[in-house]
Amino acid sequence: MKTSDFYFDLPEELIAQVPLKERDKSRLMVLDKETGKVSHNSFRDVLGFLKAGDCLVLNDTRVIPARLFGVKDTGANVEFLLLKRIDKNKWQTLVKPGKRAKIGSKFFFGNGKELTGEIVDLAEEGTRIIEFTYEGIFEEVLDRLGNMPLPPYITRKLEDKERYQTVYSKHRGSAAAPTAGLHFTEDLLKELKNRGVKIAYITLHVGLGTFRPVKAENILEHKMHSEFYMVSKETADLINGTKADGRRIISVGTTATRTLETLGDSDGRIREGNGWTDIFIYPGYRFKVIDGLLTNFHLPESTLIMLVSALAGRENVLRAYNEAVKERYRFFSFGDAMLII
Known part of the structure; x- marks a missing residue:
């Protein structure tokens, strides 16, 4: 299967640059994964598509201000994006320009005294391992010096940093938001619970995969x-109980989906635990845990549209995306939503 099989033409003006004033006022396309039929709704209409006994699974990761602007000891300006914490003081990072970040290079952030870093190793795909030196608590230093790591296709400044966080974000560690969850408000979640929909939380810290395009023409060569x-255990028990009752598991976002499918056994049951996942879901994959997916509209030729196509069929998804373009839906992180059931 080729990467180009997942291409669609997207006018640049449909890429949402800012979030809507009210989270739940976005549009919602509902796609029937069996028939390919679509309907056009507002996001709050999700109340009518979820049933009592269904379990909605949310990713409660919280985005850290992971973009740092530093100065090399030579005076050159360099940008760092923190991707993955290796230990207390070491992080895997993306560096621009990378040629300025050789092993042994030292960098200064803020006033040059609050935070310093040294490149101590090289990692995959040209990323670097940087070891930080600082006084106090690293998270507090990062809050002062770091910037919100908005995707490169968003060129407008974000006025309110909390709009790139879900209302239920809890565990710090992501380099990007689980954006399907940005549409929910506390009131909407409360109303879902009142209607008998179960709410479960998992955590997956979003890393390099969100920023990395598929460069191989054969998707099987992508890592x-x-x-x-x-x-x-509480989440695992809730999901397993829902499956045992014959009810649906609806994941919110591709990150929740990848976590659940990593942990699922052949009967669709999941186990509690912490760990690392590099699961790649593309057409041909047989889902074990989820029955439906609430997600945003994704980039052409991305691993995210491949995952969505695995659930609903490539032809159905591309047809729905072309209709979304025709109907002027808003795309990507701050855009509208799609529910696949």
Whole structure:
């Protein structure tokens, strides 16, 4: 299967640059994964598509201000994106320009005293391992000096940093938001619970895979980077109980999906635990845990549209995306949503 099989033409003006003023006022396309039929709705209409007994699974990761602008000891400006914490003081990072970040290179952030770093190793795909030196608590230093790591296709400044966090974000560690969850408000989640929909939380810290395009023409040659997940016994029991009752598991976002499918056995049951996943889901994959997916509209030729196509069929998805373009839906992180059931 070729990467180009997942291409669609997207006008640049449909890429949402800013979030809507109200989270739940986005549009919602509902796609029947069996028939390919679509309907056009508002996001709050999700209340009518979820049933009592269904379990909605949300990723409660919280984005850290992972973009740092530093100065090399030579005076050159360099940008760092923190991707994965290796230990207390070491991080895997993307560096621009990378040629300035050789092993032994030292960098200064802020006033040059609050935070310093040294490149101590090279990692996959040209990323670097940087070891930081600082006084106090690293998270507090990062809050002062770091910037929100918005995707490169968003060129407008984000006025409110919390709009790139879900209302239920909890565990810090992501380099990008699980954007399907940005549509939910606390009131909407409360109303879903009142209607008998179960809410479960998993954590997957979004890393390099979100920023990495598929460069291989044969998708089987693409390698996913690992991302850290945490699933509690409470969540595992809730999901397994839902499956045992014959009810549906609806994941919110591709990150929740990848976590659940990593942990699922052949009967669709999951186990509690922490670990790393590099699962790559593309057409031909047989889902073990999820029955439906709430997600945003994704980039052409990305691993995300491949995952969606695995659930609903490539032809159905591309047909729905072309209709979304025709109907002027908003795309990507701050865009509209799609529910596949």
